Amino acid sequence: MSSAMQFYVSTLLVYAGVYIIAAWGLNLQFGLTGILSFAYILFQSIGAYLAAVFSLGPPASRADVETYAFGANLPFPLPILVAAAGGALLAAVLGPIVLRRLRSDLQAITMLVMSLIATDVISSDQSLLNGATGLSLVPAPLSTVLGLSSLQYQWFFVGMVAVICAIVYFVMNRITSSPLGRALRTVRESERSAAAIGKNVFALRMRAFIVGGAIAAVSGALLVLFIGSWAPGSWLYIETFVLFAAVIIGGSGNNLGVAIGALVVPVGSVEAVQYLPSFGPPGMIDALQWVVIGLLLLLFIWFRPTGLLPERRRYFPVSDLRNGRQAASEADR
Amino acid sequence: MDLFMAGLGFGLIAASIMALAAVGFTLQLGVADIFNFSFGAVMTASALAGYEANAAGLNVWLCLPVGAAFGAALSVCLNRAILTPFMHRGAGLFGMVIVTLGLAIVIQNLILAIWGPVYFTYQVDNSSTVRWAGMILTTSQIALAACSAAIMVVLHLLLTKTKLGKAMRATAANADLARTSGIRTSRVNDTVWALSGALCGLGGVAFVINTVSFQAATGTDYLILVVAAAVLGGAGQPYGAMIGALIVGVASEVSATVISPDYKDVVALVILIGVLLVRPRGLMASVDLVQAGGEETIA
Amino acid sequence: MTGVTASSGTGAILSVSELRCSFDGVNAVDGVSFEIAHGTTVGLIGPNGAGKSTVCNIIAGTIKSSSGHVVFDGHDITDHPPFRVARDGLIRTFQLSAEFRRMTVLENLVTAGQNQRGESLTGALLGRWYWGRQERELVARARQLLERVGLWERRDDYAGNLSGGQRRILEILRALMTEPTMLLLDEPMAGVHPDIRSRIADQLEELAAEGLTMLMVEHELETVERLCDSVIVMAQGRIVSIGAMEDIWRDEAVLDAYLVG
Numbered sequence: 039m040s041s042a043m044q045f046y047v048s049t050l051l052v053y054a055g056v057y058i059i060a061a062w063g064l065n066l067q068f069g070l071t072g073i074l075s076f077a078y079i080l081f082q083s084i085g086a087y088l089a090a091v092f093s094l095g096p097p098a099s100r101a102d103v104e105t106y107a108f109g110a111n112l113p114f115p116l117p118i119l120v121a122a123a124g125g126a127l128l129a130a131v132l133g134p135i136v137l138r139r140l141r142s143d144l145q146a147i148t149m150l151v152m153s154l155i156a157t158d159v160i161s162s163d164q165s166l167l168n169g170a171t172g173l174s175l176v177p178a179p180l181s182t183v184l185g186l187s188s189l190q191y192q193w194f195f196v197g198m199v200a201v202i203c204a205i206v207y208f209v210m211n212r213i214t215s216s217p218l219g220r221a222l223r224t225v226r227e228s229e230r231s232a233a234a235i236g237k238n239v240f241a242l243r244m245r246a247f248i249v250g251g252a253i254a255a256v257s258g259a260l261l262v263l264f265i266g267s268w269a270p271g272s273w274l275y276i277e278t279f280v281l282f283a284a285v286i287i288g289g290s291g292n293n294l295g296v297a298i299g300a301l302v303v304p305v306g307s308v309e310a311v312q313y314l315p316s317f318g319p320p321g322m323i324d325a326l327q328w329v330v331i332g333l334l335l336l337l338f339i340w341f342r343p344t345g346l347l348p349e350r351r352r353y354f355p356v357s358d359l360r361n362g363r364q365a366a367s368e369a370d371r
Numbered sequence: 372m373d374l375f376m377a378g379l380g381f382g383l384i385a386a387s388i389m390a391l392a393a394v395g396f397t398l399q400l401g402v403a404d405i406f407n408f409s410f411g412a413v414m415t416a417s418a419l420a421g422y423e424a425n426a427a428g429l430n431v432w433l434c435l436p437v438g439a440a441f442g443a444a445l446s447v448c449l450n451r452a453i454l455t456p457f458m459h460r461g462a463g464l465f466g467m468v469i470v471t472l473g474l475a476i477v478i479q480n481l482i483l484a485i486w487g488p489v490y491f492t493y494q495v496d497n498s499s500t501v502r503w504a505g506m507i508l509t510t511s512q513i514a515l516a517a518c519s520a521a522i523m524v525v526l527h528l529l530l531t532k533t534k535l536g537k538a539m540r541a542t543a544a545n546a547d548l549a550r551t552s553g554i555r556t557s558r559v560n561d562t563v564w565a566l567s568g569a570l571c572g573l574g575g576v577a578f579v580i581n582t583v584s585f586q587a588a589t590g591t592d593y594l595i596l597v598v599a600a601a602v603l604g605g606a607g608q609p610y611g612a613m614i615g616a617l618i619v620g621v622a623s624e625v626s627a628t629v630i631s632p633d634y635k636d637v638v639a640l641v642i643l644i645g646v647l648l649v650r651p652r653g654l655m656a657s658v659d660l661v662q663a664g665g666e667e668t669i670a
Numbered sequence: 671m672t673g674v675t676a677s678s679g680t681g682a683i684l685s686v687s688e689l690r691c692s693f694d695g696v697n698a699v700d701g702v703s704f705e706i707a708h709g710t711t712v713g714l715i716g717p718n719g720a721g722k723s724t725v726c727n728i729i730a731g732t733i734k735s736s737s738g739h740v741v742f743d744g745h746d747i748t749d750h751p752p753f754r755v756a757r758d759g760l761i762r763t764f765q766l767s768a769e770f771r772r773m774t775v776l777e778n779l780v781t782a783g784q785n786q787r788g789e790s791l792t793g794a795l796l797g798r799w800y801w802g803r804q805e806r807e808l809v810a811r812a813r814q815l816l817e818r819v820g821l822w823e824r825r826d827d828y829a830g831n832l833s834g835g836q837r838r839i840l841e842i843l844r845a846l847m848t849e850p851t852m853l854l855l856d857e858p859m860a861g862v863h864p865d866i867r868s869r870i871a872d873q874l875e876e877l878a879a880e881g882l883t884m885l886m887v888e889h890e891l892e893t894v895e896r897l898c899d900s901v902i903v904m905a906q907g908r909i910v911s912i913g914a915m916e917d918i919w920r921d922e923a924v925l926d927a928y929l930v931g
Contacts, residue, residue: 162633217788
């Protein structure tokens with residue numbers, strides 16, 4: 039592979055990893071638990087901002103380039119962990135406001151509104167996170183320590199994203215296949231029935247919201263550490279829609295399906311466009327891309343609402359059933 | 372004080388325009404039980420229809436009925452061709468939010484793809500400025516507010532004096548009850564989409580006459596404030612929506628002049644969230660927007 | 671034993687006193703008091719709009735009362751959230767059964783087991799070795815319940831694909847999985863095909879024989895007559911009469927309530 043090609047492929051792989059992680063977090067909140075998490079991009083964004091300011095160093099050290107309210111120079115894995123904690127914290131704060139009493143469509147609109155308010159506030163307040171310009175020149179993690187060539191570093195980053203992907207997959211898989219995942223699905227299927235068998239619907243929603251928020255924040259942290267900049271333009275509410283499209287098209291509730299959805303929608307549609315001969319006035323291709331994503335989503339909801347890979351039917355393992363018979367016959371005796 | 376009065380003046384104008392759209396939106400939410408995110412895109416499309424008519428030489432005030440007709444036709448078509456079929460296919464409250472959001476993105480970007488990322492500008496006649504009690508308004512703004520007020524009066528008569536209007540309010544208050552009382556809710560439905568679509572179109576054109584120019588995303592951006600007004604007033608409550616529009620319009624314009632234009636929308640949206648927290652059913656509730664599950668705590 | 675009294679007594683598992691609830695100035699429930707003795711089956715009947723379902727919903731915590739008290743098993747549970755009422759052992763069913771459609775029949779039951787170790791976040795992350803044993807016990811219990819009604823063969827079907835009657839039975843089994851102290855059945859025969867009704871009644875009769883306490887709102891008087899030790903008759907938000915089924919129709923007030931509506 040030529041080095042230009044390697045650059046291209048490795049960049050694509052990093053984006054794929056980041057979007058897959060983000061889609062998994064949304065799958066936990068929306069696919070499994072049924073929360074219409076229309077402020078989802080906020081979790082990714084808070085992760086990105088936190089990872090950025092905790093890599094950039096104290097604000098005074100960068101006063102000539104950009105202004106932000108707080109920051110530090112933390113060693114490598116810490117910015118990502120701080121980001122995850124920030125995402126979880128944001129979910130813990132927003133959750134009680136949104137998930138407690140409102141009907142699901144009002145939950146959605148309230149979160150959408152929160153997303154817009156956040157964009158407005160962050161853009162207008164220069165001192166908080168450098169306003170509409172956003173943060174830039176975020177140092178790449180370990181780049182000075184490792185002393186790799188820029189191409190080698192690209193592949194190092196791919197490896198790092200792959201490892202984090204594996205960790206997030208492990209967490210997602212443990213949750214979906216556990217009694218917790220099952221309880222989350224009861225909330226999605228029928229809130230009142232879940233409550234009627236003693237499930238604390240709000241607490242379960244909060245669990246999904248917080249873990250999903252932390253996962254989204256990790257994706258944001260990886261993204262900002264890779265591209266080095268983050269601004270309000272990177273997290274408009276429409277980005278939430280892209281991830282919803284990815285989850286629904288891929289197969290809401292199915293971790294593998296959702297990963298495929300993330301490859302098809304955000305990564306695939308953006309990259310596919312690059313190979314098209316450019317036509318029409320400037321911006322036309324971008325607009326058509328959105329039309330295609332929107333239509334694709336509507337077509338899927340109409341023809342295949344379960345997505346490319348539908349949620350797996352959960353069979354109980356044979357061992358449960360066999361031991362079940364023993365236990366049952368013992369109980370009879 | 373001058374600043375406040377000036378803001379109040381703009382706020383009243385903004386509110387009267389917003390009321391058109393908010394009443395339309397709340398009718399859809401109440402009667403059709405659809406949280407229609409594509410409402411904003413239909414507003415943009417109607418404003419665009421008005422723009423084309425205007426560009427073809429039609430007086431800008433005559434663009435209002437053009438926008439209304441276009442909005443009504445498009446809304447009825449969208450409902451019949453897309454929304455109702457999706458509902459019948461079992462997309463719940465939940466699914467419909469995503470369907471209408473998808474629809475909004477398709478419409479908005481089709482406009483962007485066909486017309487390009489340009490600002491459309493209405494040819495509005497030069498109007499003179501009127502000063503009264505610290506408010507500084509143009510004659511066209513006053514005319515807009517008067518139009519809106521007249522439409523609200525007509526709407527009031529329609530809802531209270533005609534059989535159809537009563538059927539509509541009954542359906543909004545309780546669709547099941549209305550059905551069992553012998554109201555033909557499907558016919559009511561079509562009328563509601565036409566009426567709310569007309570209001571949507573009027574709102575879109577009126578908004579643009581006031582701001583003069585718009586682009587593909589204008590309607591969707593504006594929709595959030597419209598939704599805030601509708602939800603504030605209580606879903607399905609036309610009069611609530613008018614009051615909601617008054618609160619949102621005045622709050623955003625006053626804060627824009629008194630605090631900073633940057634926080635214009637933020638203030639209105641914070642009010643919305645505040646009201647939802649204290650009174651999740653909105654100021655004048657009919658549709659039950661509160662979960663049946665009641666309050667729960669983290670165990 | 672009639673199992674139900676209007677006044678205070680001992681041995682009551684559920685006691686409702688002076689319950690009131692009004693919507694928009696209309697008193698849907700207007701001073702309702704009764705007690706239900708342990709191990710009895712009581713019917714709550716009355717014409718449409720009598721406030722039966724509202725009483726049921728207030729007890730279960732889905733609707734807030736305006737005033738009054740609900741005491742269950744010695745605890746005041748008035749206006750507790752539904753999940754707490756359920757955890758206390760008072761389990762309700764719904765008029766329109768709400769099974770977990772996109773979950774299998776077996777999952778519908780197993781998830782109803784209480785205090786599952788794998789439902790906490792740490793429990794879930796620790797994995798099967800931590801919660802697997804409890805899972806096997808729950809599956810065994812679910813199996814017993816399903817085999818009793820002949821639904822074991824359909825354990826891996828989605829609950830949404832069952833017939834109306836089967837779903838109603840599934841809902842009752844799901845309630846039983848929680849090992850309840852008492853069942854609150856809101857019109858268990860509503861929307862069920864008449865041929866299936868007797869099967870559901872058989873199930874309920876068996877549970878009654880095992881000593882489970884039940885309060886059922888029901889229109890189907892035949893079912894009430896067959897299953898209930900006694901009945902409470904409501905009309906216009908108040909209790910008109912309480913007593914054994916055979917005595918109730920001699921009560922002038924009851925006839926009035928049904929005739930006037």
